[in-house]
Amino acid sequence: xxxxxxxxxxxxxxxxxxxxxxxxxxxxxVCLHGIQSNKxxxxxxxxxxFFENYSLLAIDFVGFGKSSKSENxxxxxxxxxxxxxxxxNQLKIKELNLIGHSLGGMVGTLLLEPLKDIVKxxxxxxxxxxxxxxxxxxxxxxxSFEDFKNxxxxxxxxxxxxxxxxxxxxxxWSKSExxxxxxxxxxxxxxxxxxxxxSYKVKILPKNFNSEMISNAGHFMLIDNPSECYxxxxxxxxxxx
Numbered sequence: 001x002x003x004x005x006x007x008x009x010x011x012x013x014x015x016x017x018x019x020x021x022x023x024x025x026x027x028x029x030v031c032l033h034g035i036q037s038n039k040x041x042x043x044x045x046x047x048x049x050f051f052e053n054y055s056l057l058a059i060d061f062v063g064f065g066k067s068s069k070s071e072n073x074x075x076x077x078x079x080x081x082x083x084x085x086x087x088x089n090q091l092k093i094k095e096l097n098l099i100g101h102s103l104g105g106m107v108g109t110l111l112l113e114p115l116k117d118i119v120k121x122x123x124x125x126x127x128x129x130x131x132x133x134x135x136x137x138x139x140x141x142x143x144s145f146e147d148f149k150n151x152x153x154x155x156x157x158x159x160x161x162x163x164x165x166x167x168x169x170x171x172x173w174s175k176s177e178x179x180x181x182x183x184x185x186x187x188x189x190x191x192x193x194x195x196x197x198x199s200y201k202v203k204i205l206p207k208n209f210n211s212e213m214i215s216n217a218g219h220f221m222l223i224d225n226p227s228e229c230y231x232x233x234x235x236x237x238x239x240x241x
Contacts, residue, residue, distance in 0.1 A: 001046065001056060005066075008086055013073060017087060018066035020058040022046075027095045027120075031058040032084065034102025035137065035166050036157060037220075038065030041101065045222060050234040057091070059084055061107070063162035075165035077103070077173050081110035094118055097237075101125040102219065103170060109179045112186040121189040121240055123233065126219055128170060129180040130204055135219070137167035137174075180204065191236050193229070195221045212236075 001020040008015045020039055029051055031042040039058035046056045060067040061080045073079070084107060088096065096118045100108030105127010112119060128134060134141075140148055145164050153160045173179055183190070184206065191210050194201050195217035202211050212232040217224035 001043070006087055006090065008083055010079070010083055010086070013070055015062055015068040015070065015073070015083070017062070017068070017083065018060040019087070020056070022056040024055045025053055027053070027097070028055045028057060028093045029097050029099060030088065032098070032100040032104030032107050033061070033064065034104055035163065035170065037101070040065070041222060042099070044226060045230065045233070048230050048234070050237055059087060063166070064158055069159060069162060071161060075162060076169045077106050078110055081107045085111060085114055088115065095120055098122045099125070100127050101222070102127060103166065106170065106173060106179055109183050112182055112188060116188070119188050122186070123191045123193060123236065124183070125193045125221060126195065126198060126201055128174045129183055130177055131171070131174045133201060134171050134174050137170040140164060140167035141171040189240065193221065193232060195219055195224065
């Protein structure tokens with residue numbers, strides 16, 4: 001995969017979005033990372049042979065990885081989704097399979113409706129759907145920015161401003177339960193992947209909903225148990241045809 005920078009103008013801001021990309025076919029896999037990672041999370045996954053015939057794209061959200069880190073950006077989950085949509089449109093993608101982890105699962109969920117004509121499938125890896133999913137973001141959002149910096153600035157891998165603003169938006173969107181409604185009602189083929197240690201997260205989904213538990217794994221199942229994740233992904237995509 002090749003690294004590229006895509007310039008995006010959004011709400012008057014000139015942003016540079018870092019991506020990993022490999023063009024192979026008209027069928028695309030698009031990967032969206034969580035608040036405590038970046039596009040590099042997906043490198044080993046995208047090397048798996050079952051993705052051989054797909055074009056591949058992994059995006060660094062604004063504020064993460066090698067993308068712009070503007071203090072004038074909102075860091076709202078919807079704005080991140082809108083920028084991803086701009087990139088997808090700019091690349092002229094016509095058939096799309098989304099993979100989102102954590103925050104990326106939220107962004108992917110918000111893309112299901114505006115991109116419904118081209119999204120063929122969606123794998124959400126513990127993407128937040130309700131307030132109970134928020135974890136550390138819930139704690140952070142209840143602090144002032146100054147208190148957050150004092151308590152957590154040496155414990156996170158992104159800028160404290162980006163982490164704080166993103167956490168507040170994660171909590172607001174999760175509380176609204178709009179994400180749960182969008183996720184349930186979308187007609188695209190979906191899979192909810194969760195770590196065994198977080199099995200409570202799947203209980204909010206309807207009975208018989210397509211889900212996969214990754215054993216001996218927590219929130220970062222791609223790191224905790226990659227081989228089992230790869231198997232689940234391969235089975236999911238083999239059934240797509």
